[in-house]
Amino acid sequence: MQDGREAAGEASVKLEILKALNAERVARRAAVVVTDVATGAQRFVAAKNVAADPLAELLMQHLRTGKSAMAETAEGKVFLTVHVPPPRLVAVGAVHISQALAPIAQLLGYDVTIVDPRTAFATPERFPDVPVIAEWPDVALPPLNVDRYTAFVALTHDPKIDDPALLHALARDCFYVGALGSRKTHARRVERLAAQGLDEATIARIHAPIGLAIGAVSPPEIAVSIMAEITARLRQAGERQASEKQAGGASPKGAAPAVARAVP
Amino acid sequence: MLARDEDILEAAQSWRSAGKGVALATVVETWGSAPRPVGSNLVIDDAGNFLGSVSGGCVEGAVVAEALDVIESGAPKMLEFGVADEAAWKVGLSCGGTIRVFVEKVE
CATH class of the missing domain: 3.40.50.720 (NAD(P)-binding Rossmann-like Domain)
Structure with missing residues (x-):
């Protein structure tokens, strides 16, 4: 990961990141791309290497939910692009x-x-x-x-x-x-x-x-x-697990709230 | 054929590998009701061809135009679209939400 960050300023690094990302996707393995939104600098973190990353805890949390998001970190404002295997x-x-x-x-x-x-x-x-x-x-x-x-x-x-x-x-x-x-x-x-x-x-x-x-x-x-x-x-x-926890356990089927997701 | 997320990133890789100028636009933040979730991608080449989406089709045209600038300059851009920005961008989201789109060159 340190390598990835050092290389982030070099030409062609974004193509290299895309290649690495696409390779992980083909192999059905999860990965995160961390982008510094101020500079555009990026690093690629394969799921197996997350523990060694400076933002390990945050990255693990996002890998669990599979959700991409903006985050304020010690490194500044970063965007986490989370890729989990296609279903x-x-x-x-x-x-x-x-x-x-x-x-x-x-x-x-x-x-x-x-x-x-x-x-x-x-x-x-x-x-x-x-x-x-x-x-x-x-x-x-x-x-x-x-x-x-x-x-x-x-x-x-x-x-x-x-x-x-x-x-x-x-x-x-x-x-x-x-x-x-x-x-x-x-x-x-x-x-x-x-x-x-x-x-x-x-x-x-x-x-x-x-x-x-x-x-x-x-x-x-x-x-x-x-x-x-x-x-x-x-x-x-994720939402259902959270609501089950709050409710002290719910039936394993049909407990999901029928809430419409962000729809235009 | 409907483009899937992985098709979009594969297109980004293969277009760039074929020597085209390529930009990748990503929805990085949304407020209110937004048509595409955070992480959605639109890939654009230097001829204005594109694949994927960052909205329901409302702002893609503007993103493509900005992406051509990004391909030329190499500097990333953060774009914001919403009802309040209609005057500034001349396009807006009919759903009433606001989205922020990061556009970067694939180098």
Whole structure:
């Protein structure tokens, strides 16, 4: 980082910072660019190097929330450009809902991958613009490296496929985990997952029945309700955790305040 | 195709690597209701081509014009847009908010 700061005055440093930033983004790693707004001097701080930075505490705080912001520091007024990996959506089930879900999610900026071992479902004809992996979750999922920037949905209705996929997503700490199925279906799923040794709090992280309650009927409408719920989880997670803390814990689902964000 | 945040930064890198003059505009502060969040980017080349957005389309034209100056001079600029600045900038945000946009040259 010291190097970055010394180099900040040199020509081409901004292009170097852009290159480093884009490389971290491709590798799905977080990073911060610190810009002195008075001079335009910049330094690039990869997430793994944050602890050694003079502004470590501030940078860590912003990496946690993922929010860029202006800040008054000992170095003067700086702008922190915070880059966290773009969200991903992994859908297990190459079903009718997924055919609508994939393009909506892509429009919202998600990298989408579909997994379904049933080769009749998992065809490029049904999913022309999305990678489709026709393998069982135990084979397909580990190489995908799903992470906390991944939303994960299980849509097959088949416990043989959905259950192992959900176990994987929960273990990888995906920011959203949802499963298709009625309350009754989900109650049976909860029993099965508990029998596999999953604790109550972990099971409660599954959003089921999946999607916001907007009365969705058709597969595209259900896809909209799912993406709306995922968006709420992505954008309101920090606020919700804060409000849960204040309220001394709230239900794991539907607790997010329905506050409209800055809209023109 | 709709530009994503990473596409904008990749464009900034590839335009600059191709030898074009390039400026990057970033929303650094917002007050009231603002159309794009802090951190949103607009990349501009020396021919006035641009990708991304810093508002709902209200002030991009003015930012592009300022960016051409920044590309030429190399000195960064801080721009402010809001209802109160309508007279000064001849453009404003119809949503009633205020935004501050930092424009820097990619060197």
